[in-house]
Amino acid sequence: MTTNSQVIYLKNYKPPAFLIDTTDLDIRIGDEYTSVVTRLKIRRNPASSEMSAELVLQGGKGIKLQEVMMDGLILDSSGYELEDSKLCIQQCPETFELTTECLIQPQLNTSLEGLYKSGGMYCTQCEAEGFRNITYYLDRPDALSVFTTRISAPKTSYPVLLANGNPVDSGDLDNGEHFAVWHDPFPKPAYLFAMVAGDLVRQDDEFITASGRKVDLQIFVEAHNSHKCDHALASLKRSMLWDEKTYGREYDLDLFMIVAVDDFNMGAMENKGLNIFNSDCVLADPATSSDAMFERIEGIVAHEYFHNWSGNRVTCRDWFQLSLKEGFTVYRDAQYTADTYSAAVKRIDDVTILRTHQFAEDASPMAHPIRPASYIEINNFYSVTVYEKGAEVVGMMHSLLGDHLFRKGSDLYFDRHDGQAVTTDHFVAAMGDASGIDLSQFKHWYSQAGTPTLTVTDSYDAAAQEYRLTVAQSTPATAECQHKQPFHMPFRMALLDANGTEMPLVVQGNDAITGTTCVLDIKQAQQTFVFQEVKQHPIPSLLRGFSAPVKLDYAYTKAQLLFLASKDQDGFCRWEACQRLLIEATEEAMLHTDGYQITDALVSMLRSSLVDEHLDTAMVAKLIQLPSEAYLAETQTTVDVDLIHAAREAMRMAIASALENELLTCYQRCHDTGPFSQTGGAIGNRALKNTCLSYLNSLGKTQYHNMAQQQYALQANMTDVGAALNSLIAIEGSNLATPLLTDFYQRWHTDTQVVDQWFAMQCGANRSGGLEQVQQLLQHSAFDIRNPNKVRSVVGSFIRSAINFHAADGSGYAFVGDMILKLDAINPMIASGLAKPLGRFKRQTPQRKALMQKQLQRLSEAQLSKDVFEVVNRALDSSND
């Protein structure tokens, strides 16, 4: 806990004064203390300008230094200094061997950074700066070293001992102990170190690489989860094949291991050869996991696997470069999902996340460019901006370069920088060098935060057959930058004729554009494109595939949107037209709270999707879904949470009553009575069926309550069971769900993942009375404040139930304030995640704004971790903006 927090700046980067060629760890696990003996072969870094610098190794608060030896000689206390959790040695030769012995207590580590205990097993999480909690080290990503790890532990409690790389030795010791030695031949930074000791069972598979090497694939889980590994193993093999085909990248070791742990701060971690996963993000079977969870697991398995090249073989120079590996890897896993399943549905899902959460972050006190210029605590920057906007930036380069040159660029990047720790500039340089395209202006995406607005205007000259399209961009000021330079971005578009057919494109002064769709290079604050030989007044289909992370402002008429909603061949634009119409309708409902009349045009638009049996059902489910309250809030200048909720509910009811028969018919058509299947069609049917069920249950009719109860009673699969429960939970003022929730808990109380879902369904319900509900559940015997998944299911879900978090009396804010203080002493990273929403007061009503600031003020008066300190202070500093 500290309040004198230091700001770290990108501009102060210096290469390390020393390099560590090899790192030998000897880790002896003991009940009270775990001892760590670290032997380092160190030499001065020829690339450093400080040739007589002292050696400074970082260490965490919890480690007890026992002994320091240099070249075999014990240093007495005058030979080194221990200050501020740093180990400093002033007199160092050109090359030397340094050995330290430390004692740590992993069983007391509740921050889950470094070596800690999760249930009965020991495991590690070293990204970003967790390794320093294990031993004194050069804990920075540009210090690459070859690791050898020896682990010893009592054999009966910890029969499985794992670390990075290949197993090289193992055996029994005295006193019921045993040991294992692992060697990783690939030099890596400490954040990629991992080890595990536990009582785990193993599921095996194998993969033959393109060059014919056999790779053993192993998933380690607790025995009761052994039946939940198949999906992750299948996903892993698909990912390995895809990366060979798409990026020409093979796996490099002969062994790839995944370990599932219940206590984990994030989704999963790409440690070399030994990925560690949050159980929730790897274990699945149809009885306990919904379709959405299967999909999420596949994406995360792919993501961590892809890091082996984008992150591990080529790593980051410093933590400001985090998006180098995360943005690129999110982009790669999104491409994988798009290629393997439905590209349009995946794009819609990703754009929804980006516009709901990243745009909100960009407009918040925590706004930062995808390459931040400074931070107090790097953990705060594992953000939707660095990850999801970072992925959009890579995707924009792909659009600007085209498939062939993008692949040429990624090949050059991997080949040129294999084994190095580099920056986002190196990535862009590789793309630029391989393609010959000038990306200098494009780099503003890395240094400027904020969401640009693209204002598009047009005119058509029938006599000249000319269509003029003017695109203007502007980006609001953010803390790091008041006046933004224009961005370089790809603007994908087409022109549709009255039948919806794409017209041939002839752009004045640009012979490169042929065909019926194009990507325009937007570079200036304002620029005009002249399309020639345009035979009739076109309807523009703009920002196809959401080709840039911007807000598009074009004054579409309702008629045009209805046209695009049924005719646009671009799946994203089609959906977007529907969404715009639904948002506009919801805005009208906000103005008419005493009775909202839905228009016939909107009803028939929704009907035509609903009754069209030829459409992909997953896509229909997206087309008819209302925008979330969170996204609606994002589109408003002032946010009135209650009004948004009421208007959206009114819309839901209006649509359900206008289309009751169609919804019911569609429900019945999509209701699958055959054996459970996970094909795309079956998943789409479930999505559409359950969307219909939710609409129908807004009507308050017993008939539909029964339908949901029957769907629950069938217990066909977790998707249907969860959807049935959710549709009943959502009914304001009703307790129809209560007996089913009791039944659900009884069925599944031994499965901690399902219990997480049970908590989340109840705490995330956007109906009144949420706070009492959550307070009761916090007392439940299955709740554990030290388990991040439980905290996310209970407190995280509560924050997402907007009407409860934003309760007018401030009770939701005060509750979250209490939880932040309680959690900060346990797990700062999790506490700070809960603090970010409190800082998003800018567009709330004045009363709510004051109540949110009051909680932040109260937090700022406490002793805070760096994590929460940074979030709270940035929010308070922004109060006067």
Ligand code: TRP
């Ligand atoms: N690199 C991980 C990923 O693939 C992120 C991560 C996992 C992480 N655990 C963490 C980051 C703990 C910080 C702290 O996205």
Ligand code: ZN
């Ligand atoms: Zn990642």
